[in-house]
Amino acid sequence: MAYVARKIPFVGTPDTNPETKPFFEGAAAGKLMLRRCTSCKKVHWYPRELCPFCFGDCAWEQASGKAKIYTFSVMERANPPYAIGYVKLAEGPSVLTNFVDCDLAALKIGQDVKVTFVKTEGDGPTLPFFTPA
Amino acid sequence: MSLKGAAYIAGAWEHPTRKAPDKSIALLHAECAKGALEDAGLTKDDVDGYFCAGDAPGGLGPLSMVDYMNLKCRHVDSTDVGGSSYQVAVGHAMEAIAAGRCNVALITLSGRPRSEGQATGTAPRPGNPAAPEMQFEFPYGPATANLYGMCAQRHMYEYGTTSEQLAWIKVAASHHAQHNPHAMLRDVVTVEDVVNSPMVSTPLHRLDCCVISDGGGALILTKPEIAKSLKRPLVKVIGVGESPKHQMGGDVDLTYTAARWSGPPAWEMAGIGPSDIKYASIYDSFTITVLMQLEDLGFCKKGEGGKFVSDGNLISGVGKLPFNTDGGGLCSNHPANRGGITKIIEAVRQLRGEAHPAVQVPNCDLAIAHGTGGALGTRHCGSTVILERE
Numbered sequence: 444m445a446y447v448a449r450k451i452p453f454v455g456t457p458d459t460n461p462e463t464k465p466f467f468e469g470a471a472a473g474k475l476m477l478r479r480c481t482s483c484k485k486v487h488w489y490p491r492e493l494c495p496f497c498f499g500d501c502a503w504e505q506a507s508g509k510a511k512i513y514t515f516s517v518m519e520r521a522n523p524p525y526a527i528g529y530v531k532l533a534e535g536p537s538v539l540t541n542f543v544d545c546d547l548a549a550l551k552i553g554q555d556v557k558v559t560f561v562k563t564e565g566d567g568p569t570l571p572f573f574t575p576a
Numbered sequence: 577m578s579l580k581g582a583a584y585i586a587g588a589w590e591h592p593t594r595k596a597p598d599k600s601i602a603l604l605h606a607e608c609a610k611g612a613l614e615d616a617g618l619t620k621d622d623v624d625g626y627f628c629a630g631d632a633p634g635g636l637g638p639l640s641m642v643d644y645m646n647l648k649c650r651h652v653d654s655t656d657v658g659g660s661s662y663q664v665a666v667g668h669a670m671e672a673i674a675a676g677r678c679n680v681a682l683i684t685l686s687g688r689p690r691s692e693g694q695a696t697g698t699a700p701r702p703g704n705p706a707a708p709e710m711q712f713e714f715p716y717g718p719a720t721a722n723l724y725g726m727c728a729q730r731h732m733y734e735y736g737t738t739s740e741q742l743a744w745i746k747v748a749a750s751h752h753a754q755h756n757p758h759a760m761l762r763d764v765v766t767v768e769d770v771v772n773s774p775m776v777s778t779p780l781h782r783l784d785c786c787v788i789s790d791g792g793g794a795l796i797l798t799k800p801e802i803a804k805s806l807k808r809p810l811v812k813v814i815g816v817g818e819s820p821k822h823q824m825g826g827d828v829d830l831t832y833t834a835a836r837w838s839g840p841p842a843w844e845m846a847g848i849g850p851s852d853i854k855y856a857s858i859y860d861s862f863t864i865t866v867l868m869q870l871e872d873l874g875f876c877k878k879g880e881g882g883k884f885v886s887d888g889n890l891i892s893g894v895g896k897l898p899f900n901t902d903g904g905g906l907c908s909n910h911p912a913n914r915g916g917i918t919k920i921i922e923a924v925r926q927l928r929g930e931a932h933p934a935v936q937v938p939n940c941d942l943a944i945a946h947g948t949g950g951a952l953g954t955r956h957c958g959s960t961v962i963l964e965r966e
Contacts, residue, residue, distance in 0.1 A: 449717075451715050452700075452702070452714065452715060453711065453714070453715050454702045454703070454705040454711065454714055455706070455710070455711060456705075459705045459706060459711065460705075460706065460708065460711070463711070463712075485825075486826070487825040487826050488712075488823070488825070488826035489708070489712035489826075490712075494825075495824075495825035513730070513828065514726045514727075514729045514730040514733070514830060515726060515729060515778075516721075516722040516723075516725030516728075516729055516777045516778050516779075516780075517722075517725075517777065517778040518698070518719060518722045518725075518776075518777040519774075519775045519776065519777065520698045520721070520774075520775075520776045520777065521698065521717070521719075525717055527716050527717055527718060527722045527726065528726065529726065529830070531828075535826065536825065536826020536827070536828075537826055537827070537828035538826070539712065539713050539716055539718070541716045541717065552729065552730065552733045563715055567715075
Protein backbone atom coordinates (compact mmCIF):
# COMPACT_ATOMS: atom_id res chain seq x y z
CA MET A 444 0.00 0.00 0.00
CA ALA A 445 1.67 3.18 -1.18
CA TYR A 446 2.25 5.76 1.48
CA VAL A 447 0.40 9.05 1.07
CA ALA A 448 1.12 11.79 3.61
CA ARG A 449 -1.89 13.13 5.47
CA LYS A 450 -2.40 16.46 7.19
CA ILE A 451 -1.47 16.06 10.85
CA PRO A 452 -3.82 17.91 13.20
CA PHE A 453 -2.80 19.45 16.51
CA VAL A 454 -4.88 20.87 19.35
CA GLY A 455 -3.70 23.80 21.44
CA THR A 456 -0.13 25.06 21.16
CA PRO A 457 3.21 23.94 22.61
CA ASP A 458 2.55 26.55 25.31
CA THR A 459 -0.75 25.02 26.41
CA ASN A 460 1.00 22.87 28.98
CA PRO A 461 4.21 24.62 30.13
CA GLU A 462 5.39 21.27 31.54
CA THR A 463 6.00 19.84 28.07
CA LYS A 464 7.21 22.91 26.16
CA PRO A 465 10.84 21.60 26.00
CA PHE A 466 9.56 18.49 24.22
CA PHE A 467 8.21 20.58 21.36
CA GLU A 468 11.35 22.77 21.26
CA GLY A 469 13.38 19.54 20.94
CA ALA A 470 11.18 18.17 18.16
CA ALA A 471 11.53 21.46 16.24
CA ALA A 472 15.32 20.88 16.36
CA GLY A 473 15.01 17.25 15.23
CA LYS A 474 15.43 15.73 18.70
CA LEU A 475 13.10 13.28 20.44
CA MET A 476 13.22 14.43 24.05
CA LEU A 477 12.38 12.09 26.91
CA ARG A 478 11.97 12.49 30.64
CA ARG A 479 14.14 10.38 32.96
CA CYS A 480 13.57 10.35 36.70
CA THR A 481 16.51 11.67 38.72
CA SER A 482 15.43 9.41 41.57
CA CYS A 483 14.39 5.98 40.18
CA LYS A 484 16.23 6.54 36.85
CA LYS A 485 13.34 5.21 34.76
CA VAL A 486 12.25 6.83 31.50
CA HIS A 487 8.50 7.29 31.07
CA TRP A 488 6.03 8.39 28.39
CA TYR A 489 4.28 10.80 27.73
CA PRO A 490 6.58 13.38 29.36
CA ARG A 491 5.71 14.60 32.85
CA GLU A 492 7.41 16.82 35.42
CA LEU A 493 6.85 14.31 38.21
CA CYS A 494 7.88 10.71 37.55
CA PRO A 495 4.77 8.49 37.15
CA PHE A 496 6.61 5.61 38.82
CA CYS A 497 7.82 7.35 42.01
CA PHE A 498 6.81 11.06 41.85
CA GLY A 499 10.53 11.96 41.74
CA ASP A 500 11.77 14.94 39.72
CA CYS A 501 12.65 14.34 36.08
CA ALA A 502 15.33 15.62 33.71
CA TRP A 503 15.18 15.88 29.90
CA GLU A 504 17.44 13.77 27.69
CA GLN A 505 17.62 13.06 23.97
CA ALA A 506 16.41 9.64 22.86
CA SER A 507 18.43 7.40 20.56
CA GLY A 508 15.46 7.36 18.17
CA LYS A 509 15.65 3.57 17.91
CA ALA A 510 12.52 1.52 18.52
CA LYS A 511 10.61 -1.64 17.63
CA ILE A 512 6.96 -1.89 16.59
CA TYR A 513 4.85 -3.21 19.51
CA THR A 514 1.57 -3.12 17.56
CA PHE A 515 -0.14 -1.17 14.80
CA SER A 516 -3.41 -0.76 12.92
CA VAL A 517 -3.87 0.61 9.41
CA MET A 518 -6.97 2.80 9.23
CA GLU A 519 -8.05 1.80 5.75
CA ARG A 520 -11.31 3.73 6.01
CA ALA A 521 -9.44 7.04 6.18
CA ASN A 522 -8.45 8.94 3.07
CA PRO A 523 -5.53 8.64 2.82
CA PRO A 524 -5.11 5.52 4.98
CA TYR A 525 -2.65 5.86 7.86
CA ALA A 526 -0.97 3.51 10.31
CA ILE A 527 -1.19 4.17 14.03
CA GLY A 528 0.89 2.09 16.41
CA TYR A 529 2.91 1.82 19.56
CA VAL A 530 6.67 1.58 19.33
CA LYS A 531 8.84 0.39 22.21
CA LEU A 532 11.73 2.80 22.47
CA ALA A 533 15.26 1.53 23.11
CA GLU A 534 15.07 3.56 26.34
CA GLY A 535 12.08 1.52 27.58
CA PRO A 536 8.67 3.13 27.26
CA SER A 537 6.14 2.50 24.53
CA VAL A 538 4.97 5.52 22.56
CA LEU A 539 1.87 6.11 20.43
CA THR A 540 2.85 7.19 16.91
CA ASN A 541 2.23 6.85 13.17
CA PHE A 542 4.42 5.10 10.63
CA VAL A 543 5.41 7.27 7.68
CA ASP A 544 7.30 6.93 4.39
CA CYS A 545 6.74 3.19 4.21
CA ASP A 546 4.55 0.49 2.68
CA LEU A 547 1.68 0.34 5.16
CA ALA A 548 0.85 -3.23 4.09
CA ALA A 549 4.39 -4.40 4.96
CA LEU A 550 4.46 -3.28 8.62
CA LYS A 551 5.26 -6.06 11.10
CA ILE A 552 5.19 -6.33 14.87
CA GLY A 553 8.79 -6.50 16.09
CA GLN A 554 10.11 -4.52 13.12
CA ASP A 555 12.97 -2.05 13.77
CA VAL A 556 12.00 1.58 13.24
CA LYS A 557 13.65 4.95 13.75
CA VAL A 558 12.36 8.40 14.59
CA THR A 559 11.71 11.03 11.95
CA PHE A 560 10.02 14.39 12.24
CA VAL A 561 6.93 15.82 10.54
CA LYS A 562 5.39 19.25 10.87
CA THR A 563 1.73 19.40 11.84
CA GLU A 564 -0.70 21.44 9.74
CA GLY A 565 -1.01 25.23 9.81
CA ASP A 566 0.97 26.87 12.58
CA GLY A 567 1.29 23.60 14.45
CA PRO A 568 4.56 22.27 15.87
CA THR A 569 6.83 19.52 14.51
CA LEU A 570 6.32 16.07 16.07
CA PRO A 571 8.17 12.74 16.14
CA PHE A 572 6.97 9.92 13.85
CA PHE A 573 8.56 6.58 13.03
CA THR A 574 9.72 4.93 9.82
CA PRO A 575 11.41 1.58 9.05
CA ALA A 576 15.06 1.58 10.15
CA MET B 577 -19.02 -5.38 55.66
CA SER B 578 -19.85 -6.94 52.30
CA LEU B 579 -22.28 -5.04 50.13
CA LYS B 580 -23.58 -8.30 48.66
CA GLY B 581 -27.35 -8.07 48.27
CA ALA B 582 -27.58 -4.51 49.62
CA ALA B 583 -29.57 -3.47 46.55
CA TYR B 584 -31.92 -4.94 43.95
CA ILE B 585 -32.54 -3.87 40.38
CA ALA B 586 -36.26 -3.15 40.57
CA GLY B 587 -36.68 -1.39 37.23
CA ALA B 588 -34.97 -1.69 33.85
CA TRP B 589 -36.02 -0.11 30.58
CA GLU B 590 -34.41 0.29 27.19
CA HIS B 591 -35.62 2.98 24.83
CA PRO B 592 -36.95 1.31 21.67
CA THR B 593 -35.68 4.07 19.38
CA ARG B 594 -32.48 3.72 17.39
CA LYS B 595 -32.85 7.08 15.62
CA ALA B 596 -34.31 10.09 17.37
CA PRO B 597 -33.63 13.31 15.43
CA ASP B 598 -36.76 14.93 16.86
CA LYS B 599 -35.99 14.36 20.53
CA SER B 600 -33.60 16.27 22.79
CA ILE B 601 -31.01 14.29 24.72
CA ALA B 602 -32.63 15.46 27.97
CA LEU B 603 -36.01 14.14 26.80
CA LEU B 604 -34.48 10.77 25.95
CA HIS B 605 -33.05 10.58 29.49
CA ALA B 606 -36.45 11.47 30.96
CA GLU B 607 -38.33 8.96 28.79
CA CYS B 608 -35.91 6.25 29.95
CA ALA B 609 -36.43 7.32 33.58
CA LYS B 610 -40.20 7.16 33.14
CA GLY B 611 -39.98 3.74 31.52
CA ALA B 612 -37.81 2.27 34.27
CA LEU B 613 -40.02 3.69 37.04
CA GLU B 614 -43.15 2.25 35.40
CA ASP B 615 -41.36 -1.08 35.02
CA ALA B 616 -40.57 -1.07 38.74
CA GLY B 617 -44.01 0.15 39.82
CA LEU B 618 -42.60 3.32 41.35
CA THR B 619 -43.09 7.03 40.61
CA LYS B 620 -40.70 9.91 40.16
CA ASP B 621 -41.52 11.10 43.67
CA ASP B 622 -39.94 7.92 45.02
CA VAL B 623 -36.53 8.74 43.50
CA ASP B 624 -34.08 10.22 46.01
CA GLY B 625 -30.79 9.34 44.32
CA TYR B 626 -29.74 10.12 40.73
CA PHE B 627 -26.80 8.71 38.80
CA CYS B 628 -25.64 9.74 35.34
CA ALA B 629 -22.40 10.12 33.37
CA GLY B 630 -20.92 12.29 30.64
CA ASP B 631 -23.78 11.67 28.23
CA ALA B 632 -26.10 13.73 30.46
CA PRO B 633 -26.23 17.08 28.64
CA GLY B 634 -24.60 20.19 30.04
CA GLY B 635 -21.33 20.55 31.87
CA LEU B 636 -23.04 19.80 35.18
CA GLY B 637 -25.13 16.89 33.91
CA PRO B 638 -26.64 15.68 37.18
CA LEU B 639 -27.77 19.18 38.13
CA SER B 640 -29.27 19.87 34.69
CA MET B 641 -31.07 16.53 34.69
CA VAL B 642 -32.51 16.62 38.24
CA ASP B 643 -33.73 20.12 37.39
CA TYR B 644 -35.24 19.01 34.03
CA MET B 645 -36.97 15.99 35.58
CA ASN B 646 -37.78 17.96 38.76
CA LEU B 647 -36.42 15.25 41.05
CA LYS B 648 -35.94 15.87 44.76
CA CYS B 649 -32.71 14.00 45.43
CA ARG B 650 -30.58 13.54 48.51
CA HIS B 651 -27.71 12.09 46.53
CA VAL B 652 -26.23 12.52 43.03
CA ASP B 653 -23.20 10.90 41.39
CA SER B 654 -21.85 11.58 37.90
CA THR B 655 -18.75 9.39 37.74
CA ASP B 656 -17.85 9.36 34.06
CA VAL B 657 -15.80 6.47 32.78
CA GLY B 658 -17.42 6.23 29.35
CA GLY B 659 -19.49 3.20 28.47
CA SER B 660 -18.60 1.42 31.71
CA SER B 661 -20.12 4.21 33.84
CA TYR B 662 -23.44 2.40 34.33
CA GLN B 663 -21.96 -0.74 35.88
CA VAL B 664 -19.95 1.62 38.08
CA ALA B 665 -23.18 3.46 38.91
CA VAL B 666 -24.80 0.20 40.01
CA GLY B 667 -21.94 -0.30 42.48
CA HIS B 668 -22.03 3.29 43.66
CA ALA B 669 -25.83 3.23 44.00
CA MET B 670 -25.58 0.06 46.06
CA GLU B 671 -23.03 1.75 48.34
CA ALA B 672 -25.25 4.81 48.68
CA ILE B 673 -28.30 2.67 49.47
CA ALA B 674 -26.36 0.63 52.03
CA ALA B 675 -25.12 3.84 53.65
CA GLY B 676 -28.66 5.23 53.86
CA ARG B 677 -27.90 8.12 51.53
CA CYS B 678 -30.79 7.17 49.24
CA ASN B 679 -33.53 4.54 49.01
CA VAL B 680 -34.47 4.62 45.32
CA ALA B 681 -31.64 5.25 42.87
CA LEU B 682 -32.27 6.19 39.24
CA ILE B 683 -29.52 5.63 36.63
CA THR B 684 -30.00 7.02 33.11
CA LEU B 685 -28.08 6.97 29.83
CA SER B 686 -29.11 8.58 26.54
CA GLY B 687 -27.66 10.07 23.41
CA ARG B 688 -28.10 10.42 19.68
CA PRO B 689 -24.78 10.12 17.86
CA ARG B 690 -26.59 8.60 14.85
CA SER B 691 -28.84 11.63 14.30
CA GLU B 692 -25.90 13.92 14.85
CA GLY B 693 -23.94 12.14 12.12
CA GLN B 694 -21.03 11.26 14.34
CA ALA B 695 -18.38 9.01 12.74
CA THR B 696 -17.89 7.35 16.10
CA GLY B 697 -15.27 4.79 15.18
CA THR B 698 -13.35 6.33 12.33
CA ALA B 699 -12.98 10.06 13.03
CA PRO B 700 -10.63 11.09 15.86
CA ARG B 701 -12.43 13.45 18.23
CA PRO B 702 -10.29 16.33 19.50
CA GLY B 703 -10.58 17.01 23.19
CA ASN B 704 -9.35 19.65 25.60
CA PRO B 705 -5.64 20.23 24.89
CA ALA B 706 -5.10 20.60 28.64
CA ALA B 707 -5.81 16.88 29.01
CA PRO B 708 -2.21 15.82 29.59
CA GLU B 709 -2.18 13.07 26.93
CA MET B 710 -4.04 14.98 24.22
CA GLN B 711 -1.11 16.62 22.43
CA PHE B 712 0.82 13.31 22.45
CA GLU B 713 -2.03 11.27 20.98
CA PHE B 714 -4.50 13.27 18.91
CA PRO B 715 -2.03 14.14 16.10
CA TYR B 716 -1.61 10.41 15.45
CA GLY B 717 -5.28 9.90 14.63
CA PRO B 718 -6.58 7.74 17.50
CA ALA B 719 -10.07 6.91 16.26
CA THR B 720 -11.93 4.27 18.20
CA ALA B 721 -11.60 1.53 15.56
CA ASN B 722 -7.82 1.75 15.29
CA LEU B 723 -7.33 1.83 19.06
CA TYR B 724 -9.11 -1.53 19.25
CA GLY B 725 -7.45 -2.69 16.04
CA MET B 726 -4.06 -2.34 17.76
CA CYS B 727 -5.27 -4.62 20.57
CA ALA B 728 -6.52 -7.21 18.09
CA GLN B 729 -3.26 -7.09 16.12
CA ARG B 730 -1.18 -7.72 19.25
CA HIS B 731 -3.53 -10.45 20.49
CA MET B 732 -3.20 -12.21 17.12
CA TYR B 733 0.61 -11.86 17.30
CA GLU B 734 0.94 -13.26 20.82
CA TYR B 735 -1.78 -15.91 20.83
CA GLY B 736 -2.52 -16.77 17.20
CA THR B 737 -6.07 -15.43 17.40
CA THR B 738 -7.67 -15.24 13.93
CA SER B 739 -10.17 -13.00 12.17
CA GLU B 740 -12.42 -16.04 11.77
CA GLN B 741 -12.48 -16.57 15.53
CA LEU B 742 -13.36 -12.91 16.12
CA ALA B 743 -16.09 -13.24 13.49
CA TRP B 744 -17.83 -15.93 15.55
CA ILE B 745 -18.65 -13.25 18.15
CA LYS B 746 -20.55 -11.23 15.55
CA VAL B 747 -22.19 -14.38 14.21
CA ALA B 748 -23.51 -15.18 17.71
CA ALA B 749 -24.79 -11.63 18.22
CA SER B 750 -26.58 -11.75 14.86
CA HIS B 751 -28.27 -15.05 15.74
CA HIS B 752 -29.74 -13.28 18.78
CA ALA B 753 -30.58 -10.00 17.04
CA GLN B 754 -32.87 -11.70 14.51
CA HIS B 755 -35.39 -12.06 17.37
CA ASN B 756 -35.16 -8.43 18.56
CA PRO B 757 -37.60 -6.21 16.63
CA HIS B 758 -35.74 -3.09 17.77
CA ALA B 759 -32.26 -4.28 16.68
CA MET B 760 -30.55 -2.23 13.96
CA LEU B 761 -29.04 -5.28 12.27
CA ARG B 762 -31.37 -8.29 12.23
CA ASP B 763 -29.86 -10.39 9.45
CA VAL B 764 -28.02 -13.51 10.54
CA VAL B 765 -24.44 -13.35 9.27
CA THR B 766 -21.76 -15.99 8.73
CA VAL B 767 -18.05 -16.03 9.51
CA GLU B 768 -17.45 -15.45 5.79
CA ASP B 769 -19.75 -12.41 5.81
CA VAL B 770 -17.70 -10.87 8.62
CA VAL B 771 -14.22 -11.52 7.24
CA ASN B 772 -15.31 -10.43 3.75
CA SER B 773 -16.87 -7.17 4.96
CA PRO B 774 -14.79 -4.04 4.19
CA MET B 775 -11.70 -3.49 6.31
CA VAL B 776 -12.12 -0.53 8.67
CA SER B 777 -8.85 -0.56 10.58
CA THR B 778 -6.66 -3.66 10.43
CA PRO B 779 -7.47 -6.32 11.45
CA LEU B 780 -11.05 -5.21 12.22
CA HIS B 781 -13.68 -5.37 9.49
CA ARG B 782 -16.92 -3.43 9.35
CA LEU B 783 -18.83 -6.34 10.88
CA ASP B 784 -16.34 -6.51 13.77
CA CYS B 785 -17.63 -3.07 14.82
CA CYS B 786 -20.72 -2.13 16.82
CA VAL B 787 -23.60 -0.06 15.47
CA ILE B 788 -23.96 3.69 15.93
CA SER B 789 -27.39 4.32 17.43
CA ASP B 790 -29.54 6.87 19.23
CA GLY B 791 -31.46 5.84 22.30
CA GLY B 792 -30.81 5.07 25.92
CA GLY B 793 -31.84 3.15 28.97
CA ALA B 794 -32.47 3.46 32.69
CA LEU B 795 -32.28 1.38 35.84
CA ILE B 796 -33.91 1.64 39.25
CA LEU B 797 -31.98 0.27 42.21
CA THR B 798 -33.54 0.07 45.63
CA LYS B 799 -33.06 -1.42 49.06
CA PRO B 800 -34.27 -4.97 49.80
CA GLU B 801 -37.39 -3.92 51.77
CA ILE B 802 -38.71 -1.77 48.93
CA ALA B 803 -37.79 -4.29 46.21
CA LYS B 804 -39.69 -7.02 48.03
CA SER B 805 -42.78 -4.79 48.28
CA LEU B 806 -42.96 -4.46 44.48
CA LYS B 807 -44.57 -6.86 42.03
CA ARG B 808 -41.55 -7.55 39.82
CA PRO B 809 -39.23 -10.59 39.94
CA LEU B 810 -36.38 -9.99 42.38
CA VAL B 811 -32.98 -9.33 40.82
CA LYS B 812 -30.33 -8.94 43.49
CA VAL B 813 -26.93 -7.31 43.00
CA ILE B 814 -24.45 -9.78 44.50
CA GLY B 815 -21.11 -8.59 43.12
CA VAL B 816 -19.55 -5.39 41.82
CA GLY B 817 -16.03 -4.37 40.81
CA GLU B 818 -14.46 -1.46 38.97
CA SER B 819 -10.95 -0.59 37.90
CA PRO B 820 -9.24 1.70 35.40
CA LYS B 821 -6.33 0.56 33.21
CA HIS B 822 -4.04 2.90 31.30
CA GLN B 823 -0.62 3.23 29.68
CA MET B 824 1.18 2.81 32.99
CA GLY B 825 3.87 5.40 32.35
CA GLY B 826 4.80 3.73 29.08
CA ASP B 827 4.68 0.07 30.23
CA VAL B 828 2.00 -0.60 27.63
CA ASP B 829 0.42 -4.08 27.43
CA LEU B 830 -2.60 -4.25 25.14
CA THR B 831 -3.24 -7.97 25.54
CA TYR B 832 -5.51 -7.62 28.55
CA THR B 833 -8.28 -5.34 29.79
CA ALA B 834 -9.26 -3.85 33.13
CA ALA B 835 -11.63 -6.80 33.56
CA ARG B 836 -8.59 -8.58 34.95
CA TRP B 837 -8.89 -6.25 37.94
CA SER B 838 -12.63 -5.47 38.11
CA GLY B 839 -13.64 -9.13 37.90
CA PRO B 840 -11.97 -10.64 41.00
CA PRO B 841 -13.59 -8.34 43.61
CA ALA B 842 -16.98 -8.93 41.97
CA TRP B 843 -16.52 -12.70 41.96
CA GLU B 844 -15.31 -12.61 45.55
CA MET B 845 -18.29 -10.55 46.76
CA ALA B 846 -20.71 -12.83 44.90
CA GLY B 847 -19.04 -15.99 46.18
CA ILE B 848 -19.31 -17.62 42.76
CA GLY B 849 -17.08 -18.06 39.71
CA PRO B 850 -17.37 -18.00 35.92
CA SER B 851 -18.56 -21.62 35.70
CA ASP B 852 -21.68 -20.68 37.73
CA ILE B 853 -22.83 -18.03 35.24
CA LYS B 854 -25.84 -18.93 33.07
CA TYR B 855 -25.90 -15.74 30.97
CA ALA B 856 -23.25 -13.11 30.19
CA SER B 857 -23.69 -9.57 28.93
CA ILE B 858 -20.22 -8.58 27.70
CA TYR B 859 -19.42 -5.12 26.35
CA ASP B 860 -19.15 -5.40 22.60
CA SER B 861 -17.89 -2.21 21.03
CA PHE B 862 -15.87 -4.54 18.79
CA THR B 863 -15.51 -8.31 18.55
CA ILE B 864 -12.02 -8.11 20.08
CA THR B 865 -13.47 -6.32 23.14
CA VAL B 866 -15.64 -9.36 23.88
CA LEU B 867 -12.84 -11.87 23.37
CA MET B 868 -10.38 -10.10 25.67
CA GLN B 869 -12.96 -9.47 28.42
CA LEU B 870 -14.07 -13.12 28.41
CA GLU B 871 -10.44 -14.13 28.99
CA ASP B 872 -9.90 -11.50 31.68
CA LEU B 873 -13.10 -12.39 33.54
CA GLY B 874 -11.89 -15.99 33.70
CA PHE B 875 -14.32 -17.69 31.31
CA CYS B 876 -11.25 -19.19 29.61
CA LYS B 877 -7.48 -18.99 29.91
CA LYS B 878 -5.58 -15.98 28.58
CA GLY B 879 -4.95 -16.45 24.90
CA GLU B 880 -7.65 -19.10 24.45
CA GLY B 881 -10.49 -16.65 23.81
CA GLY B 882 -10.42 -17.34 20.08
CA LYS B 883 -11.04 -21.02 20.62
CA PHE B 884 -13.65 -20.29 23.31
CA VAL B 885 -15.87 -18.07 21.14
CA SER B 886 -15.72 -20.31 18.06
CA ASP B 887 -18.31 -22.71 16.71
CA GLY B 888 -21.30 -20.96 18.23
CA ASN B 889 -20.22 -21.24 21.86
CA LEU B 890 -21.82 -17.84 22.61
CA ILE B 891 -25.16 -18.61 20.89
CA SER B 892 -28.11 -19.17 23.22
CA GLY B 893 -29.37 -22.73 23.00
CA VAL B 894 -26.25 -23.82 21.12
CA GLY B 895 -23.13 -22.95 23.11
CA LYS B 896 -22.01 -23.08 26.71
CA LEU B 897 -22.08 -19.33 27.41
CA PRO B 898 -25.07 -17.45 25.93
CA PHE B 899 -24.04 -13.80 25.56
CA ASN B 900 -25.74 -10.54 24.55
CA THR B 901 -29.05 -12.17 23.69
CA ASP B 902 -30.58 -8.84 22.62
CA GLY B 903 -28.02 -8.63 19.81
CA GLY B 904 -25.76 -6.38 21.88
CA GLY B 905 -23.89 -3.39 20.58
CA LEU B 906 -22.71 -5.41 17.60
CA CYS B 907 -26.25 -5.74 16.19
CA SER B 908 -28.89 -4.01 18.32
CA ASN B 909 -27.97 -0.81 20.11
CA HIS B 910 -25.02 1.27 21.33
CA PRO B 911 -26.81 4.42 22.53
CA ALA B 912 -24.64 7.50 23.09
CA ASN B 913 -21.68 5.32 22.01
CA ARG B 914 -21.97 3.81 25.47
CA GLY B 915 -23.21 0.25 25.78
CA GLY B 916 -22.97 -0.30 29.52
CA ILE B 917 -26.59 0.11 30.51
CA THR B 918 -28.04 -2.09 27.76
CA LYS B 919 -25.76 -4.88 29.01
CA ILE B 920 -27.37 -4.67 32.45
CA ILE B 921 -30.91 -4.39 31.04
CA GLU B 922 -30.59 -7.61 28.99
CA ALA B 923 -29.13 -9.42 32.02
CA VAL B 924 -32.18 -8.31 34.03
CA ARG B 925 -34.50 -9.56 31.25
CA GLN B 926 -32.78 -12.93 31.32
CA LEU B 927 -32.99 -13.24 35.12
CA ARG B 928 -36.68 -12.28 35.07
CA GLY B 929 -37.37 -14.76 32.29
CA GLU B 930 -38.43 -11.88 30.06
CA ALA B 931 -35.90 -12.25 27.24
CA HIS B 932 -37.26 -13.26 23.84
CA PRO B 933 -38.38 -16.90 24.08
CA ALA B 934 -36.02 -17.86 21.27
CA VAL B 935 -32.99 -16.69 23.29
CA GLN B 936 -34.20 -17.05 26.89
CA VAL B 937 -31.75 -19.13 28.92
CA PRO B 938 -33.65 -21.83 30.89
CA ASN B 939 -33.55 -21.43 34.69
CA CYS B 940 -31.36 -18.35 34.39
CA ASP B 941 -30.49 -17.52 37.99
CA LEU B 942 -26.98 -16.04 37.77
CA ALA B 943 -25.81 -13.46 35.24
CA ILE B 944 -22.90 -11.10 34.70
CA ALA B 945 -22.94 -7.70 32.99
CA HIS B 946 -19.48 -6.33 32.25
CA GLY B 947 -18.69 -2.91 30.81
CA THR B 948 -15.68 -1.22 29.25
CA GLY B 949 -15.49 2.54 28.84
CA GLY B 950 -12.85 4.65 27.13
CA ALA B 951 -10.56 2.80 24.73
CA LEU B 952 -8.66 -0.44 25.26
CA GLY B 953 -5.81 0.98 23.17
CA THR B 954 -5.06 3.87 25.55
CA ARG B 955 -7.02 4.12 28.81
CA HIS B 956 -10.28 2.62 29.90
CA CYS B 957 -12.31 1.47 32.86
CA GLY B 958 -13.64 -2.03 33.40
CA SER B 959 -16.68 -2.55 35.58
CA THR B 960 -18.35 -5.79 36.54
CA VAL B 961 -21.83 -6.46 37.94
CA ILE B 962 -23.01 -9.92 39.01
CA LEU B 963 -26.75 -10.45 39.48
CA GLU B 964 -28.86 -13.20 40.99
CA ARG B 965 -32.55 -13.99 40.61
CA GLU B 966 -34.00 -14.52 44.06
